Amino acid sequence: MSTATHSLPRTIGAHVVLLTYTVIALFPVIIVIMNSFKSRAAIFGAPLAPPTPNTFDLIGYTTVIGQGDFIHYFQNSLVVTVASLFFVLLFGAMAAFALSEYRFRGNSLMGLYLALGIMIPIRLATVAILQLMVMSGLVNTLTALILVYTAQGLPLAVFILSEFMKQVSDDLKNAGRIDGLSEYTIFFRLVLPLVRPSMATVAVFTMIPIWNDLWFPLILAPSEETKTVTLGAQLFLGQFVTNWNAILAALSLAIMPVLILYVIFSRQLIRGITSGAVK
Amino acid sequence: MGSLNIENVKKAFGPVEVLKGINLEVTDGEFVVFVGPSGCGKSTLLRVIAGLEDSTSGRVVIDGADVSATPPAKRGIAMVFQTYALYPHLTVKNNMGLGLKQAGTPAAEIDRRIGIASSMLSLEPYLARRPAELSGGQRQRVAIGRAVVREPKLFLFDEPLSNLDAALRVNTRLEIAQLHRRLKATMIYVTHDQVEAMTLADKIVVLNAGKIEQIGGPMELYNSPANEFVAGFIGSPKMNFVDGARLGETAKTIGVRPEHLTVDAKSGAWMGTVVHAEHLGADTNLYLDCEKAGLITVRIFGVYNAEPGATLYATPDPARTYRFGADGKVLK
Numbered sequence: 001m002s003t004a005t006h007s008l009p010r011t012i013g014a015h016v017v018l019l020t021y022t023v024i025a026l027f028p029v030i031i032v033i034m035n036s037f038k039s040r041a042a043i044f045g046a047p048l049a050p051p052t053p054n055t056f057d058l059i060g061y062t063t064v065i066g067q068g069d070f071i072h073y074f075q076n077s078l079v080v081t082v083a084s085l086f087f088v089l090l091f092g093a094m095a096a097f098a099l100s101e102y103r104f105r106g107n108s109l110m111g112l113y114l115a116l117g118i119m120i121p122i123r124l125a126t127v128a129i130l131q132l133m134v135m136s137g138l139v140n141t142l143t144a145l146i147l148v149y150t151a152q153g154l155p156l157a158v159f160i161l162s163e164f165m166k167q168v169s170d171d172l173k174n175a176g177r178i179d180g181l182s183e184y185t186i187f188f189r190l191v192l193p194l195v196r197p198s199m200a201t202v203a204v205f206t207m208i209p210i211w212n213d214l215w216f217p218l219i220l221a222p223s224e225e226t227k228t229v230t231l232g233a234q235l236f237l238g239q240f241v242t243n244w245n246a247i248l249a250a251l252s253l254a255i256m257p258v259l260i261l262y263v264i265f266s267r268q269l270i271r272g273i274t275s276g277a278v279k
Numbered sequence: 280m281g282s283l284n285i286e287n288v289k290k291a292f293g294p295v296e297v298l299k300g301i302n303l304e305v306t307d308g309e310f311v312v313f314v315g316p317s318g319c320g321k322s323t324l325l326r327v328i329a330g331l332e333d334s335t336s337g338r339v340v341i342d343g344a345d346v347s348a349t350p351p352a353k354r355g356i357a358m359v360f361q362t363y364a365l366y367p368h369l370t371v372k373n374n375m376g377l378g379l380k381q382a383g384t385p386a387a388e389i390d391r392r393i394g395i396a397s398s399m400l401s402l403e404p405y406l407a408r409r410p411a412e413l414s415g416g417q418r419q420r421v422a423i424g425r426a427v428v429r430e431p432k433l434f435l436f437d438e439p440l441s442n443l444d445a446a447l448r449v450n451t452r453l454e455i456a457q458l459h460r461r462l463k464a465t466m467i468y469v470t471h472d473q474v475e476a477m478t479l480a481d482k483i484v485v486l487n488a489g490k491i492e493q494i495g496g497p498m499e500l501y502n503s504p505a506n507e508f509v510a511g512f513i514g515s516p517k518m519n520f521v522d523g524a525r526l527g528e529t530a531k532t533i534g535v536r537p538e539h540l541t542v543d544a545k546s547g548a549w550m551g552t553v554v555h556a557e558h559l560g561a562d563t564n565l566y567l568d569c570e571k572a573g574l575i576t577v578r579i580f581g582v583y584n585a586e587p588g589a590t591l592y593a594t595p596d597p598a599r600t601y602r603f604g605a606d607g608k609v610l611k
Contacts, residue, residue, distance in 0.1 A: 169362055169364060171360035171361065171362045171363075171364035171437075172362075172364045172365075172366070174326075174329075174331050174351075174358070174360070174364065175358070175360060175364035175365075175366075175425075176366075177330075177331060177350070177351045177352065178329065178331075178351045178352060178356065178357065178358050178378070179352065179377050179378035179381055179425075180352030180353075180378060180381035180382055181352075181377075181381060189366075189368075190366065193367070193368055194367070
């Protein structure tokens, strides 16, 4: 082992810093999951203690599954997240391709316009969006949420993807043109596979705020039919009594799907973040 | 079946004029090399021929048909790129066959053509591999193979050897020359390397700043360059240019190639000091700082021992001395 690049104190120091950060980051999540398996008395008695045989209780989970239509809420969340993600990636990548590939009048203005949304929070336009949805009869539909989230995710997607698309070799695209591939085939078959890591990065950045959002489901789709998980969990938050067991169980369950999606994307994500830094 | 006419082609990117009116005629079966310093517009001209860039004005005619508005795939051309530009997700075989598949060629015919091309370029063992599993030289051969299977009217090469190392460059150059002899196809080749231009071309087109400086065979350009730019660009080491006034000549500039100078230790036209000597075995390059002519290069065939600091006399061959006027053109 060479000592030029690895010194023991430094290695220990780095690990201490990283482990501390990991503990801080995971602490709230672990508290939520731990307490979701405890009885109500135990949650308040010893909130930091892990469940023991005495305090172990699945009451939260049985309430969540028994009461309300939680499976249905999950479905709604999943449909909204996956559909929005799909449209953000599709339209974001297409816009990014156009901006990076074609020379046209107003190209950089258009790029600026599309990126402007990063700086202006979409929630400022809530009233206008609600009026629009009411007029077009989309209130209390998942379509309303998908449209809003697609609009919300596009600016960042266009901004990140157009940078990556510029790095795809021009020769490769031109070779495709000479071989008679259409612009769509060039985009889907040649360019998209090469920017896959950056697509995963965008996917993660887009997915998490959508899954966790409470604002738009509450305003645009609060009906029983279209409730998402985050909104559904509010069911247990009463004005006078709050069913903490059920809320903690619902939140623990809500982590799962987004965690699975994250694991799928993260293998690409590492490459997305480091690409360009190392050849 | 593979002629090309370029008529007054101009290309501007915004206010920057890259091609300033190019006229060129290429006959069937010719190997034409576009050569020039970087930024002279040679690659842009090739892309205009390929249809990857639209010209601002002018016509591109392939085989008598005006293709100015035809998409690249329908022009009957094939192109080899500097960066190979192979499809990373396809095998060598599918890389070569994709263009034909897009054009709706029957599978049996595609296989036949891939068979011929791969044996010509000794690519048979690699047909099932992906580009990532090939070396640089093999990748460029696949790229050439991809062009060959299309049986185009016109082959276009965009600096195909620039990414290869020196030894491989010589080999691949030879392969391209053999390919041209065997296929008897029209080829257009872009390079900034005048050695490639001299060794491969039937006809060289020297470009500078978006204009054609001279068109001619390699020896024609070497022996009778039209102007100072071509004289300096063709030939290595570069031609020596001496201010005419310093030599008491009427011409603005006097040019003499390093190989057309002789040196003598005792007497000669220009007295100078040896600054540096490069011994290459087959020949020796001497750099002399002359009183009259300034810093000049002399190329001597064989070994010549000269220490830096020694005094030598260089004499130009009067029959092979070029005289250039104030406008850079050769004076007859």
